[in-house]
Amino acid sequence: MPIVNRGLIAATASSKIIVGTDTRFLDDNVQAGALLSFTDAQGRITTPLYVVESVEDNTHLTLVQAYAGTTGTGKSYALLDVAYEKTSADVFNLLATKTDQIEEVLDKANGAAAQGNFAVLGAGGKLSTNILNTNAAGGVPKLNSFGKVDVEQLPLAVQNSNANLLDNWDFKNPVNQRKQSTYLNTSASISTIDRWIAGANMRVELISSGIRLTALTSNFRRFFQRIERPERMTAQTVTVSLDVIGATGGFSVYFIYGSSFEKNSSGMTIDAGFSGIKSFTVTLPGYSDTAGNLALMISSRTDVDVSITIRTAMLEMGSVSTLKPNAVSHYGEQESLCKRFLIPLSKDQRFRAVGVFPSALQFTIPIPQTLRVMPSVENIAAFALKTLAASEVPGVAITNIEMLRMDTALLVRVTTSAPHGLTDALLYLNEATFLNAEM
Secondary structure, three states: OOOEOOOEEEEOOOOOEEEEEOOOOOOOOOOOOOEEEEEOOOOOEOOOOEEEEEEEEOOEEEEOOOOOOOOEEEEOEEEEOOOOOOOHHHHHHHHHHOHHHHHHHHHHHHHHHHOOOOOOOOHHHOOOHHHHHHOHHHOOOOEOOOOOEOHHHOOHHHHOOOOOOOOOOEOOOOOOOOOOOEEOOOOOOEEOOOOOEEOOOEEEEEEOOEEEEEEOOOOOOEEEEEOOOHHHOOOOEEEEEEEEEEEOOOEEEEEEEOOOOOEEOOOEEEOOOOOEEEEEEEEOOOHHHHOOOEEEEEEEOOOOOEEEEEEEEEEEEOOOOOOOOOOOOOHHHHHHHHOOOEEEEOOOOEEEEEEEEOOEEEEEEEOOOOOOOOOEEOOHHHEEEEOOOOOEOOOOOEEEEEEEEEOOEEEEEEEEOOOOOOOOOEEEEOOOEEEEOOO
């Protein structure tokens, strides 16, 4: 079992019962003996850890010890598998047979420590403050007055390890399941590269070095991404950064939020001629103010027919920007994240009926991974009912496609305009479309 953190959980003080929302404990193979941790706003594991006694279903599990925290819902968590086949006696015997090798390693370590290369654990298996401070010149960080290492002493790779909370943020090689090189709609907002929406008259062009956004005909043209689970960062300090190749006019970057995205936060402006990395830090509003809606917005200002070209974008917790020039994302990881929101269905795909009713049929559609929520079909007209010989069924039209269940496949019910008279059938795609679970 990998680390499991799907959905949110509720816990009651002094109770052993955990109740999940949008969790899939059984599907994720959570078993007795796994460790449960409640995670902080940065997704880091906190203590104490709780041992799982039993898993009742996808949304209920029982702990060995009662929950010692405060009662609450909507808690982030992580479940870790710590199963290990060896008994403590096995481990003891293994160590006993390795005594000579261990002593040899310790001798070498003490010799290296004497030269100031690194510190060796002292009595009780702890690092001595004196040893650390003595060997600081040899590359060992010095402890401060609180017995901790200051962030500035850590390697840059460790300092600059904040997670990017945006999806599909590397515009040099974006996930683009719709496969268009240019996106533009003059009357309404449209989906563009995965997870990013363009408002009316905002042209989005994919070029080799990034994406070019061009605001046409009027000002305040928009390009934005809605943030999943905004409760993770509400009332928290966050930093947004853009790696800009160039701009021919003024643009603004900020957050929008509220029940209909009617409110906006402070942000930053990017003026004509700017290139490089620019960032801003803001404390986001509380969850009740956002009404569960939060989006990062890139918008043109008062200039018309102006463009901005962007390599990368980053949203991270804290007040420090860690975006580096020409940063590169892990494409496979980003593609997997995006397919939680959008899965393409290809022309000529077909699915055989698993249930037949007078004016409806049921089909299963395999999916590469579980979507964020139960999806909708973008274009019902792309589907047709056909016989097993792939012949049209005359006089019968599809009036609705309803999603019934989702696991490794979607179970869907297709309603027809009239009794179809079929005992078996194919759900056939006359053209490509998408299963859409976007926010």
